[in-house]
Amino acid sequence: MTDRPAPAPRTARALARETLTRDIVGAARARLAQDGPAALSLRAVARDVGMVSSAVYRYFPSRDALLTALLVECYDELGAAVEDAEAAQREHGLAARWLAACRAVRTWSVAHPGEFSLLYGTPVPGYAAPRDTVVPATRVVRVLVRVAADAHDAGARPVAPAAWPGVDAPVETVVARAREYVAAEGLFPGRAPGETTLRVLMAWSTLFGAVSFELFGHLVGSVDDGAAWFDAVAVRLGADLGMAPAGAGDGGDAAPGRRGR
Amino acid sequence: MTDRPAPAPRTARALARETLTRDIVGAARARLAQDGPAALSLRAVARDVGMVSSAVYRYFPSRDALLTALLVECYDELGAAVEDAEAAQREHGLAARWLAACRAVRTWSVAHPGEFSLLYGTPVPGYAAPRDTVVPATRVVRVLVRVAADAHDAGARPVAPAAWPGVDAPVETVVARAREYVAAEGLFPGRAPGETTLRVLMAWSTLFGAVSFELFGHLVGSVDDGAAWFDAVAVRLGADLGMAPAGAGDGGDAAPGRRGR
């Protein structure tokens, strides 16, 4: 929780423990990538590392703890992939950053379907994600918020829909908690508008849904080229946030809302 | 596959088989609702119906077959719920129909989280959904397409985004297969526009993502009121399709696209 500088594991035992722990996680990672989270058997990973199942319990108190370690590792890997992809486009404008971040989500997920299932699929029956996982889990959406914040700074505004009968809750209260979090983390210059905040959360839901549908086969017969489909989705999500590519329309990096109000 | 009229199970044996099969599915359904699909044990449902595990294999050749039966039952239940909700609003305009269909997706899913996990969660490791499941699985998206088609008929047009650099595939080809399906099923009067088709698929992905995030806890800390959050999402998805509630704006049931082109 606080500082854990890992002060040079002198003893051979501590060193062996560290490497063995990594070996176990690595073997579990391999099985996860191959068979998915539901088929991840503690005994199988024990065999893979040449141990007996009971010996693994010296390193992880339960199968759930091993799952948690994989969870944070995968969350961090995906988060880093998205962060790096976005950062690499920092010179190429908001649209390029948004598109790169979105594409990174799909790229990593398609390359790691088993890990994706672990992160975002059906939770394991009796398993409740511990606190350690929530911070790495937010890295992706933080990138999306940051790009949206810069777009907002550049003048991008999502179009607020007209009032629909029977839908009365104002946007600001729907995403009140999200706005508090964004403010507390300093992700937005000033106070994040409710409409933008909602659209980012919505975009994240859409990205996840699109990847999930593609990976789990809910789009067979409707979409052939997953990458092209995802690009089209990402472009529209960006446009819905008020973004426009550089050189399009009025020449600004971000176009203002498509209709005044 | 062909006609299977189930010609009045005369014999007591066939009747007992039918009721027992229903009992097994019912018990499995109860366990599914309580513990989720991963914890669905064939032995447990056998105990619930007062049988030995091996006896269940007289009725279902494997656990996967039982899962398939549950799958089609749940797909049909969700599909019927969405169809009924939409049909009930047929007199109240397109926006009301769209909102009702969207809400029905969430309502059923929140009421049946275990079943939702089975339908849309991580696929069971070695399980591949058989052909019997694809038709019931499409009922929800068919409703969405039908409402979008009627909205298109009334003049609703989604806004096509500006061209983004690096994204070149035209919309029509991205959703070509979906358009073929829609045309073959006669869901759209005339040929469905690519932009509308894509937006419907996108909306379905968003609805699924929003429900999934809420059910699996990916929104804790960001959204408190799941129903209000979902309403806000559904409204924007409808607006992105070009819909507007009756009486809003120019008074039409569906407003034309918010910006010319």
Added chain:
DNA sequence: CACCAACGAGAGCACCGATCTTGCTTCGTG
């Protein structure tokens, strides 16, 4: 050096899906 904690191995528990054999009941038909 002597002690103790960490360690790996093995046996064992309860549970799982799936298969096979063994009798018993019921059905349809000669």
Added chain:
DNA sequence: CACGAAGCAAGATCGGTGCTCTCGTTGGTG
């Protein structure tokens, strides 16, 4: 009506799982 065939439930069995316990052994340290 009777008898064979088919359907049926039960039990044993097999390999697998997560997890706990008890052993020797080994490594680090007072």
